Amino acid sequence: xxxxxxxxxxxxxITDDYERLARSGCVAISEPAFWAGFDRGSAEAFRxxxxxxxxxxxxxxxxxxxxxxxxxxxxxxxxxNVTLSREVISLIPEFLDRPGVLGIGEIGLNKNTPNETxxxxxxxxxxxxxxxxxxxxxxxLEDKYLGTRxxxxxxxxxSRVKPERVLIDHVEEHTVKRVLDAGYWCGMTLYPITKxxxxxxxxxxxxxxxxxxxxNSAGDWGPSDPTAVPKFIFELRRRGHSEATIRKIVYDNPxxxxxxxxxxxFTPRT
Amino acid sequence: MNQRPAANVxxxxxxxxxxxxxxxxAGLDRIDEGSDNATAKDDHRIQQIxxxxxxxxxxxxxxxxxxxxxxSRPYEPGWNKK
Ligand SMILES: [Zn+2]
Numbered sequence: 001x002x003x004x005x006x007x008x009x010x011x012x013x014i015t016d017d018y019e020r021l022a023r024s025g026c027v028a029i030s031e032p033a034f035w036a037g038f039d040r041g042s043a044e045a046f047r048x049x050x051x052x053x054x055x056x057x058x059x060x061x062x063x064x065x066x067x068x069x070x071x072x073x074x075x076x077x078x079x080x081n082v083t084l085s086r087e088v089i090s091l092i093p094e095f096l097d098r099p100g101v102l103g104i105g106e107i108g109l110n111k112n113t114p115n116e117t118x119x120x121x122x123x124x125x126x127x128x129x130x131x132x133x134x135x136x137x138x139x140x141l142e143d144k145y146l147g148t149r150x151x152x153x154x155x156x157x158x159s160r161v162k163p164e165r166v167l168i169d170h171v172e173e174h175t176v177k178r179v180l181d182a183g184y185w186c187g188m189t190l191y192p193i194t195k196x197x198x199x200x201x202x203x204x205x206x207x208x209x210x211x212x213x214x215x216n217s218a219g220d221w222g223p224s225d226p227t228a229v230p231k232f233i234f235e236l237r238r239r240g241h242s243e244a245t246i247r248k249i250v251y252d253n254p255x256x257x258x259x260x261x262x263x264x265x266f267t268p269r270t
Numbered sequence: 271m272n273q274r275p276a277a278n279v280x281x282x283x284x285x286x287x288x289x290x291x292x293x294x295x296a297g298l299d300r301i302d303e304g305s306d307n308a309t310a311k312d313d314h315r316i317q318q319i320x321x322x323x324x325x326x327x328x329x330x331x332x333x334x335x336x337x338x339x340x341x342s343r344p345y346e347p348g349w350n351k352k
Contacts, residue, residue, distance in 0.1 A: 112343075145343065145344075145345060146343045149345040150350070153349070154350070157350070173335040174338035174342065207272075239272075240273075
């Protein structure tokens with residue numbers, strides 16, 4: 001089955017992973033700007049990173065027949081440095097109109113600190129003022145519930161934010177309902193230990209339905225599996241769900257959400 | 271949307287559940303058998319584990335969500351109005 005991985009960090013993966021993705025049916029990916037595992041020393045490092053996402057990864061993916069899209073921002077972890085964050089935000093306009101850039105992301109919270117909240121609010125404002133799509137990272141583990149509630153509070157307090165143009169990622173059992181009920185899109189991340197397993201993600205689908213929901217691998221430099229989405233597809237199939245139901249989550253839904261960006265120039269396989 | 275007979279789900283998932291519970295039991299033993307285990311006993315995560323285990327024994331649905339909440343920091347309404 002053709003599928004789209006709506007959240008994966010290919011800058012951290014080797015070229016063999018592109019081949020594995022292509023062999024497993026992946027036709028497109030969206031790569032949010034994120035924390036590289038270390039704090040960058042200057043805004044110039046982000047200029048290079050944005051170029052890598054927009055040019056290098058796009059062409060590396062194309063060699064395997066995978067269409068690459070990306071998101072730009074200062075991530076929640078490095079947002080603790082407010083001065084650096086504002087310098088990075090000021091760089092974004094020069095990259096925003098490049099092909100394949102879908103919007104602002106993954107912004108959000110990490111440890112739910114005041115500085116993170118300040119920069120998250122400023123990036124929501126930046127995106128809203130330009131009517132850009134937004135992709136949001138919710139915190140890990142014990143910080144997720146509180147952080148997701150805080151993120152929803154910030155989004156609700158900006159009347160320009162349209163929920164149908166926001167994707168809130170890494171939802172789990174305790175956050176998914178609130179996100180969907182408020183009209184946002186959501187993503188479930190398939191991680192072996194710290195997030196959803198394919199079985200728990202399938203449970204969430206059976207409980208909350210297939211509207212405005214997608215599944216991703218969030219493959220990055222840490223323990224993660226870039227081909228996690230096919231495992232989720234297999235789990236749904238094993239439970240007897242129709243191909244149309246599965247396809248809606250892993251293909252139609254990402255296309256429907258991303259198509260709200262004029263720079264989503266996706267061509268389906270013929 | 272889960273239309274599968276419960277007996278089939280049990281058949282499919284029994285070994286996975288057994289495996290998970292055994293891991294919990296062995297993990298708790300490992301902590302208790304460690305030296306100076308009094309320090310670990312005061313760790314707030316031990317209380318989180320105990321709360322989560324109590325949730326498993328509850329009869330009503332939504333256990334996974336309640337276990338998640340047992341391992342979560344609480345939300346304070348009005349945090350942004352301070
Ligand atoms: Zn990410």
